[in-house]
Amino acid sequence: MNRTILASSSDLRRRRLADRAFGALCVGFTLLGLLALPLLLVQATKEGLPWLDLQFLTSFPSRFPANAGINSALWGTVWLGGLTASIAIPIGIAAALYLEEYPRGGRLADLIEINIANLAGVPSIVYGMLGLVIFVRALALQRSLIAGALTLSLLILPVIIVASREAIRAVPRSLREAAYALGATRWQVVRDHVLPAAAPGIMTGVILAMSRALGETAPLVMIGALTFVAFTPAGPLDEFTALPVQIFNWVSRPQPQFHDLAAAAIVVLLAIILLMNAAAILVRNRAQRRRKW
Amino acid sequence: MAIPGSNGVTAELATTGPAEFLVSRSRARRWKEQFIENLLFLSAFLSVATTVAIIVVLASGALSFLEDVSLLEFLFGRRWAPLLEPRSFGVLPLLCGSFLIVVGSAVTALPTGLFIGIFLSEYASERARSLIKPALEILAGIPTVVYGYFALTFVTPSLRALLPSTDIFNAASASIAVGIMILPMVASLCDDAMRAVPRSYREAGYSVGAVKFEVAAGVVVPAALGGIAASFLLAVSRAVGESMAVTLAAGATPKLTLNPLESIQTMTAYIVQVSLGDTPVGSVEYKTIFAVGALLFGITLAMNVLSHRVLRRLERRYK
Numbered sequence: 001m002n003r004t005i006l007a008s009s010s011d012l013r014r015r016r017l018a019d020r021a022f023g024a025l026c027v028g029f030t031l032l033g034l035l036a037l038p039l040l041l042v043q044a045t046k047e048g049l050p051w052l053d054l055q056f057l058t059s060f061p062s063r064f065p066a067n068a069g070i071n072s073a074l075w076g077t078v079w080l081g082g083l084t085a086s087i088a089i090p091i092g093i094a095a096a097l098y099l100e101e102y103p104r105g106g107r108l109a110d111l112i113e114i115n116i117a118n119l120a121g122v123p124s125i126v127y128g129m130l131g132l133v134i135f136v137r138a139l140a141l142q143r144s145l146i147a148g149a150l151t152l153s154l155l156i157l158p159v160i161i162v163a164s165r166e167a168i169r170a171v172p173r174s175l176r177e178a179a180y181a182l183g184a185t186r187w188q189v190v191r192d193h194v195l196p197a198a199a200p201g202i203m204t205g206v207i208l209a210m211s212r213a214l215g216e217t218a219p220l221v222m223i224g225a226l227t228f229v230a231f232t233p234a235g236p237l238d239e240f241t242a243l244p245v246q247i248f249n250w251v252s253r254p255q256p257q258f259h260d261l262a263a264a265a266i267v268v269l270l271a272i273i274l275l276m277n278a279a280a281i282l283v284r285n286r287a288q289r290r291r292k293w
Numbered sequence: 294m295a296i297p298g299s300n301g302v303t304a305e306l307a308t309t310g311p312a313e314f315l316v317s318r319s320r321a322r323r324w325k326e327q328f329i330e331n332l333l334f335l336s337a338f339l340s341v342a343t344t345v346a347i348i349v350v351l352a353s354g355a356l357s358f359l360e361d362v363s364l365l366e367f368l369f370g371r372r373w374a375p376l377l378e379p380r381s382f383g384v385l386p387l388l389c390g391s392f393l394i395v396v397g398s399a400v401t402a403l404p405t406g407l408f409i410g411i412f413l414s415e416y417a418s419e420r421a422r423s424l425i426k427p428a429l430e431i432l433a434g435i436p437t438v439v440y441g442y443f444a445l446t447f448v449t450p451s452l453r454a455l456l457p458s459t460d461i462f463n464a465a466s467a468s469i470a471v472g473i474m475i476l477p478m479v480a481s482l483c484d485d486a487m488r489a490v491p492r493s494y495r496e497a498g499y500s501v502g503a504v505k506f507e508v509a510a511g512v513v514v515p516a517a518l519g520g521i522a523a524s525f526l527l528a529v530s531r532a533v534g535e536s537m538a539v540t541l542a543a544g545a546t547p548k549l550t551l552n553p554l555e556s557i558q559t560m561t562a563y564i565v566q567v568s569l570g571d572t573p574v575g576s577v578e579y580k581t582i583f584a585v586g587a588l589l590f591g592i593t594l595a596m597n598v599l600s601h602r603v604l605r606r607l608e609r610r611y612k
Contacts, residue, residue, distance in 0.1 A: 015504050015506075015507070016504060018504075018506055019504040019505055019506035019507075021506075022505075022506040022509070022510065023416060023505070023506070025408060026408050026409075026411050026412035026415075026416055027412060027416070028408075029404070029405050029408035029409055029412070030408065030409045030412045030413075030425065032405060033405050033406070033409050033429075033476050033480065034425065034428050034429075034432075036432060036473045036476070037428055037431060037432050039443075039447070040435065040439065040440075040443050040473075043443060043446065043447050044439070044442070044443075047446065090336075091336045091339060092336075094332065094333045094336035094337075095333070095336040095337040095339065095340065097333055098330075098333035098334050098336060098337040099337055102330055102333065102334070111341065112337050112338065112340060112341055114601075115340050115341050115344050116340050117597075117601050118344070118594060118597050118598060118601070119340055119343060119344060121527065121530055121531075121534075121593060121594070121596075121597035122347065122534075122590065122593065122594070123531075123533070123534025123535070123536070123561065123589060123590070123593055124534070124536070125534065125536045125561050125564055125565065125586075125589075126347060126351070126534070126586055126589065126590050127347075128568070129350060129351070129564070129582065129583070129586050130343075130346055130347050130350050132568070133350045133354075134346060134350065137574070154343050157339070157340065157343070158340065161337075161340070185322060185326050186326060186330075187325070187326050187329045187330075208434070211434055212434065214436075215434070215435070215436025215437070215438070215439075216436070217436065217437060217438040217537050218437070218536040218537055218561075218565065221565055221568060221569065222564070222565070222568045224568070244436055244438045247438050247439070247442065248438050248441070248537065248540075248541070251438070251441055251442045251445060251541050252540075252541060259442070259445070259446055262442055263442065263446075266439050266442060269436065269439070270435070270439065273434055273435070273436070274431065274434075277430065277431055277434055281427060281430075
């Protein structure tokens with residue numbers, strides 16, 4: 001009897017030790033994983049910051065690293081962002097509203113639902129091939145901004161739809177029922193009550209989706225955006241380059257100076273993306289504080 | 294009959310009479326409602342059209358490729374050289390390259406991600422969570438081309454300092470970068486899976502005298518195993534489809550090798566390589582990207598479907 005108690009107490013000591021070791025292991029792995037973030041940021045800023053000046057922002061690409069800049073890439077990204085936003089955001093929110101607010105049930109709704117989940121997992125390069133065949137070739141849009149924007153729109157639609165649906169689903173039923181009780185039609189309920197209530201959540205998802213679109217490289221490379229572009233686009237049918245494409249081009253060259261240029265462009269791209277992430281977090285936190293339900 | 298200060302409704306009411314007005318108004322309203330519903334439906338249906346378009350584009354390209362090259366040669370050929378004479382169209386070297394990247398990134402990301410998930414769901418205070426979660430979100434939002442730069446300018450030199458025989462372009466460097474890229478996804482999906490395990494499971498563990506480690510490893514992880522497996526599958530499928538880090542850091546040498554320190558080529562990197570050159574449309578070289586793309590799409594789709602099926606079954610269990 002005495003013996004078993006002794007045994008189990010030493011056993012307990014061993015178990016407590018294992019417990020502490022396991023906790024330390026979890027903390028260690030978490031720190032290790034999170035270490036990647038500062039490492040990445042420091043590497044890019046250390047190499048890129050010395051190159052980052054007004055001349056870099058306002059010059060066109062060049063064979064000579066000292067003269068090269070991201071003027072055309074930056075404007076390409078701005079255009080691409082604007083066009084993609086005006087195509088993908090309305091369609092994405094409309095699709096989410098249909099799936100949440102117009103429940104038909106049945107196989108078609110199921111099909112659309114499964115379909116969106118799977119589309120979100122399709123590699124971005126496959127969207128690039130789709131864009132190449134449909135927009136660049138079949139619709140003869142060539143290597144234009146609009147072809148790129150349409151491709152990126154298809155790519156981020158599933159992201160926008162999933163995020164918007166979540167936001168719409170979080171709107172309490174009672175809000176809708178109150179509006180229906182006063183005789184509002186379905187669209188009036190959606191437009192005047194569901195949409196405003198879900199707006200902050202939708203906005204958060206939309207900003208994150210857009211920040212993803214701005215960083216996409218593979219689909220743009222596929223549709224042929226890697227041309228040497230020494231002008232800023234003036235309209236949606238112009239040829240273009242974009243920040244991630246320019247970065248890809250510079251990284252893939254063997255000369256180390258071009259790698260530094262790439263680092264400088266990465267600092268600009270990351271600044272844009274991190275600002276958008278911060279905006280999304282801000283919108284979310286504010287909405288959480290103000291939420292009435 | 295314009296009465297000062299009246300609006301369109303009263304003016305219409307005055308000309309048509311109340312009964313007709315109500316009928317015509319409700320008809321217009323119903324028409325508008327239907328119109329809007331159709332518009333919303335079209336937006337939702339666009340996703341189905343996208344899938345159909347992807348399948349048609351890949352399948353028609355792949356089928357026209359198979360008119361020139363036999364399916365057996367494509368799937369089981371051991372040499373991939375569509376751009377060089379003598380040409381050869383065996384996809385195994387590209388599959389092998391993608392496989393190396395998957396294994397390398399899985400080794401990097403899956404255990405780390407699982408431990409971060411356990412930490413987040415079982416150990417972290419609310420405050421620690423509120424710091425770690427956004428950091429993971431930021432990590433997840435960093436563009437893939439940046440990971441390519443990181444692999445080439447940081448990971449590769451570090452590897453070569455450790456193992457001087459490493460090629461400049463190598464699978465190990467790219468797979469570490471891809472691993473960091475999929476890490477946030479694994480961590481947060483594992484966290485979700487473990488947080489979905491009911492509290493009562495944990496309490497049952499504690500009530501029989503288990504310490505925290507035993508509850509986490511012996512109760513929570515096994516109960517969340519389905520969700521964890523689903524997150525692993527989704528992450529691996531993303532690693533297969535990743536194209537920028539592998540194009541920049543893993544090389545362009547299709548090769549049947551299992552040595553991660555050598556230069557290789559993945560399916561995605563091959564597609565990027567062809568799109569960068571000026572391959573004439575309609576040539577066999579051009580068609581290869583659709584055959585490879587179809588294979589890539591098939592593999593990732595199978596993994597995604599499986600993973601979603603597992604997740605949906607779990608959702609039903611804990612509801």
